[in-house]
Amino acid sequence: MVKIRLRRQGGKKHPFYRMVVAEARSRRNGRCIAEIGYYNPTSTPVTLVVAEEEALRWLREGAQPSETARALLRKSGVLARWRQEQAGALPVEAER
Numbered sequence: 001m002v003k004i005r006l007r008r009q010g011g012k013k014h015p016f017y018r019m020v021v022a023e024a025r026s027r028r029n030g031r032c033i034a035e036i037g038y039y040n041p042t043s044t045p046v047t048l049v050v051a052e053e054e055a056l057r058w059l060r061e062g063a064q065p066s067e068t069a070r071a072l073l074r075k076s077g078v079l080a081r082w083r084q085e086q087a088g089a090l091p092v093e094a095e096r
Contacts, residue, residue, distance in 0.1 A: 004058060004065040004073070006039065007032065016040050019050060019069060021058050034058070039072055050076045056085070 001024040008029060010016035017039040020032035036058065037050035055078045059065075065073055073079040 002033065002058070002061070002063040004036070004055070004063050004069045006066070006068055006072075010042075014042055016042070019055075019072065021063055024064075037072075037076075048072060048076055050078055052076070052078050052081070056082055060085075 002021060003024045004019065004021055005028075006017040007020045007022075008015055008017055018035050019037040019039060021034045021036060022030070022032040026032070034054065036054045038047070039049075040047040050073065055073060059078075059082045065079075070079065
């Protein structure tokens, strides 16, 4: 199973997270398939950048976001767009 989750980086007491697509069995900071964004909770204001098209592509292919990744995808608007596609409101982009 493929999951969308966060990989912790940064120093002690200065966390910085990358949003990655990884196999469910791999370690938290282990091997990943793709990086689709990053999240910095220590900056003011909080920084959240998500490659929207990449995230949507992985969601279409069945990747399951973790609870935290789901909350961040919801905050960035990617999850709402994906749900609209699922309901048939938006056309799915053609495969290249």
